[in-house]
Amino acid sequence: MSTGIFSLEQLEQFTLQVFRAIGCPEEDAVTATRVLLNADLRGIDSHGIARLSGYVRLWDAKRVNATPRVKVIHETPSTAVVDGDSGLGLVVAPKAMQLAIDKAKNAGTGWVSVQHSNHYGIAAAHAMMALEEDMIGISMTNASALVAPTFSTERLLGTNPICVAIPAGAEPAFVADLATTTAANGKLEILQRKNEAAPLGWIQDAQGNPTTDAHALKQGGALLPLGGDREHGSHKGYALGAIVDIFSAVLSGANYGPWVPPFPAYVPMPSDMPGKGIGHFFGAMRIDAFRKAADFKKDMDQWIRRFREAKTVPGSPAVVIPGDPEREMDLIRRKDGIPLLPAVVEDLRSVGQRFSIPL
Amino acid sequence: MSTGIFSLEQLEQFTLQVFRAIGCPEEDAVTATRVLLNADLRGIDSHGIARLSGYVRLWDAKRVNATPRVKVIHETPSTAVVDGDSGLGLVVAPKAMQLAIDKAKNAGTGWVSVQHSNHYGIAAAHAMMALEEDMIGISMTNASALVAPTFSTERLLGTNPICVAIPAGAEPAFVADLATTTAANGKLEILQRKNEAAPLGWIQDAQGNPTTDAHALKQGGALLPLGGDREHGSHKGYALGAIVDIFSAVLSGANYGPWVPPFPAYVPMPSDMPGKGIGHFFGAMRIDAFRKAADFKKDMDQWIRRFREAKTVPGSPAVVIPGDPEREMDLIRRKDGIPLLPAVVEDLRSVGQRFSIPL
Numbered sequence: 001m002s003t004g005i006f007s008l009e010q011l012e013q014f015t016l017q018v019f020r021a022i023g024c025p026e027e028d029a030v031t032a033t034r035v036l037l038n039a040d041l042r043g044i045d046s047h048g049i050a051r052l053s054g055y056v057r058l059w060d061a062k063r064v065n066a067t068p069r070v071k072v073i074h075e076t077p078s079t080a081v082v083d084g085d086s087g088l089g090l091v092v093a094p095k096a097m098q099l100a101i102d103k104a105k106n107a108g109t110g111w112v113s114v115q116h117s118n119h120y121g122i123a124a125a126h127a128m129m130a131l132e133e134d135m136i137g138i139s140m141t142n143a144s145a146l147v148a149p150t151f152s153t154e155r156l157l158g159t160n161p162i163c164v165a166i167p168a169g170a171e172p173a174f175v176a177d178l179a180t181t182t183a184a185n186g187k188l189e190i191l192q193r194k195n196e197a198a199p200l201g202w203i204q205d206a207q208g209n210p211t212t213d214a215h216a217l218k219q220g221g222a223l224l225p226l227g228g229d230r231e232h233g234s235h236k237g238y239a240l241g242a243i244v245d246i247f248s249a250v251l252s253g254a255n256y257g258p259w260v261p262p263f264p265a266y267v268p269m270p271s272d273m274p275g276k277g278i279g280h281f282f283g284a285m286r287i288d289a290f291r292k293a294a295d296f297k298k299d300m301d302q303w304i305r306r307f308r309e310a311k312t313v314p315g316s317p318a319v320v321i322p323g324d325p326e327r328e329m330d331l332i333r334r335k336d337g338i339p340l341l342p343a344v345v346e347d348l349r350s351v352g353q354r355f356s357i358p359l
Numbered sequence: 360m361s362t363g364i365f366s367l368e369q370l371e372q373f374t375l376q377v378f379r380a381i382g383c384p385e386e387d388a389v390t391a392t393r394v395l396l397n398a399d400l401r402g403i404d405s406h407g408i409a410r411l412s413g414y415v416r417l418w419d420a421k422r423v424n425a426t427p428r429v430k431v432i433h434e435t436p437s438t439a440v441v442d443g444d445s446g447l448g449l450v451v452a453p454k455a456m457q458l459a460i461d462k463a464k465n466a467g468t469g470w471v472s473v474q475h476s477n478h479y480g481i482a483a484a485h486a487m488m489a490l491e492e493d494m495i496g497i498s499m500t501n502a503s504a505l506v507a508p509t510f511s512t513e514r515l516l517g518t519n520p521i522c523v524a525i526p527a528g529a530e531p532a533f534v535a536d537l538a539t540t541t542a543a544n545g546k547l548e549i550l551q552r553k554n555e556a557a558p559l560g561w562i563q564d565a566q567g568n569p570t571t572d573a574h575a576l577k578q579g580g581a582l583l584p585l586g587g588d589r590e591h592g593s594h595k596g597y598a599l600g601a602i603v604d605i606f607s608a609v610l611s612g613a614n615y616g617p618w619v620p621p622f623p624a625y626v627p628m629p630s631d632m633p634g635k636g637i638g639h640f641f642g643a644m645r646i647d648a649f650r651k652a653a654d655f656k657k658d659m660d661q662w663i664r665r666f667r668e669a670k671t672v673p674g675s676p677a678v679v680i681p682g683d684p685e686r687e688m689d690l691i692r693r694k695d696g697i698p699l700l701p702a703v704v705e706d707l708r709s710v711g712q713r714f715s716i717p718l
Contacts, residue, residue, distance in 0.1 A: 074648075106436075226592050227591075239523075240537075296609060303616060310513045
């Protein structure tokens with residue numbers, strides 16, 4: 001692992017062996033590898049292989065169970081609650097999403113809330129499983145608190161993403177995957193590395209004042225809900241993040257708000273935790289439970305084309321259909337390889353040395 | 360109707376008689392009255408009785424059918440598509456929401472997409488029907504295009520609101536009802552009446568430039584998606600508005616994007632409309648399809664209290680639980696009456712004269 005660009009196959013082999021090394025059964029190791037590298041392929045570098053060593057540290061700290069017995073603890077024809085048994089979210093989430101899809105086959109829709117899980121990679125990796133079945137897929141998760149609700153100086157919500165994946169006909173699928181904050185934490189980390197200022201509206205300092213200091217988050221500050229401030233609708237971003245938290249954790253019996261377990265294994269667990277692990281929420285809606293799939297897809301194609309062809313401000317890019325940039329990145333990286341920062345390569349190398357895994 | 364403050368009962372009697380006068384069956388007139396005035400009670404004045412004459416003009420223009428045969432045209436255990444037969448959204452929407460609730464009783468959840476409807480008042484009026492059944496209620500609708508997607512100069516989306524209503528135990532319910540724009544059109548109308556400037560990030564002019572001119576919308580400008588601009592996440596607000604549009608209209612066979620019928624009856628209908636009327640989407644999820652309702656409510660109470668007690672910036676208000684301001688307004692207005700602007704009173708008076716309805 002000396003150069004900065006790696007083929008998907010190289011990273012797959014490496015990641016698979018690391019998950020095997022911590023004791024994941026073969027099938028789970030394959031799933032976790034697919035989900036984790038899906039982030040790198042789609043250009044969401046903050047959630048991909050750069051986090052592999054973090055997952056290993058969670059396993060070291062006994063916060064991740066490599067051989068979970070994932071089970072359904074409650075269900076109806078269209079719903080279920082899944083206990084992830086402290087497994088990797090990368091493994092628990094696809095099982096729960098598959099259950100939502102299976103329920104949709106019979107009941108028209110399927111909705112699964114998950115307790116006792118861990119971080120699940122990118123939301124889109126799971127929601128997009130529905131596309132192959134001519135279903136709409138929905139995926140959301142809570143995460144440890146980094147976001148201050150409007151008016152607050154306290155961090156009470158995670159960046160709590162929502163993904164909705166909708167099939168089309170001749171056009172590629174519509175895939176919106178969005179953190180319920182103004183900017184994702186990964187974008188802030190890029191500015192921190194470059195020592196550049198953040199736009200006003202992304203973060204506040206420890207006293208709750210707007211700031212452009214990209215390092216403020218590490219000094220008691222907080223990310224801001226989508227909208228940025230009250231005048232620009234931050235109460236709406238806060239409400240969306242809250243809905244994700246409640247669907248993922250209050251509905252399943254996981255931890256919510258400030259009690260969600262942290263990703264870095266060196267951060268102590270919150271005290272007085274009210275639930276179990278991290279929570280997710282998945283949905284699958286069969287298109288033909290509403291309308292003939294062919295009719296729906298014809299209208300989706302027209303929707304997508306009308307928006308793509310919209311008049312734009314001179315000099316600005318075309319209107320983007322959600323999912324287009326990530327799909328284009330996926331094509332490029334499958335062909336040209338996946339670039340990794342030197343710090344990430346070094347980090348992976350030390351994980352590899354520990355388990356005697358060569359590239 | 361001479362003074363500016365009216366009791367709920369006065370406005371109910373008046374509104375009920377107007378709906379009867381245009382030919383609504385008694386049950387529908389009662390429902391439409393309840394839904395319409397729910398907006399005034401909750402302080403969403405732009406969507407309440409101020410719109411009554413607008414609904415009458417849509418009926419005059421034969422765009423609203425006062426005696427619709429609302430029917431289910433497709434269904435599965437957990438889904439349905441409803442044809443509103445061009446009825447008042449105020450009447451069609453509660454029937455569709457009730458169907459979602461009935462399906463949830465059997466299948467755990469119910470999801471209903473609606474075609475061929477009209478404007479349905481406030482989203483919360485419908486979602487909150489689920490609360491009495493210990494269910495989570497979801498309500499969304501598309502609307503005629505006023506919003507430009509990120510980078511576009513064209514209006515392609517309505518303000519497309521989403522409401523999620525979640526029951527709690529000792530605490531009042533969590534009710535988030537949000538337009539997927541930075542600011543609701545109603546707030547802009549207030550600034551227009553006062554000839555005041557709008558904050559940057561609410562609207563753009565006809566060329567797609569940011570502007571503070573509150574009148575820009577009437578001169579070819581557009582409302583902006585939640586986020587305001589690309590740097591502050593407007594592509595997320597655009598994606599949310601798009602999801603509402605697709606769930607409400609592409610899933611049901613209604614009109615979407617720039618083809619959604621306008622509310623003002625004097626505005627011509629779009630040409631080449633791909634579907635029927637306006638679209639809505641409703642969901643109901645039975646709490647005990649996931650978890651014992653008592654356990655869920657205990658955690659919701661703890662969630663609500665933790666957020667309400669959060670530390671805040673000195674001098675700023677407490678953290679707001681979504682739904683609190685509207686519930687407090689509802690209590691005040693039931694007791695002290697509902698204030699109406701002189702222009703609204705005058706407008707109602709002329710509607711009353713036409714049908715010989717005294718206050």
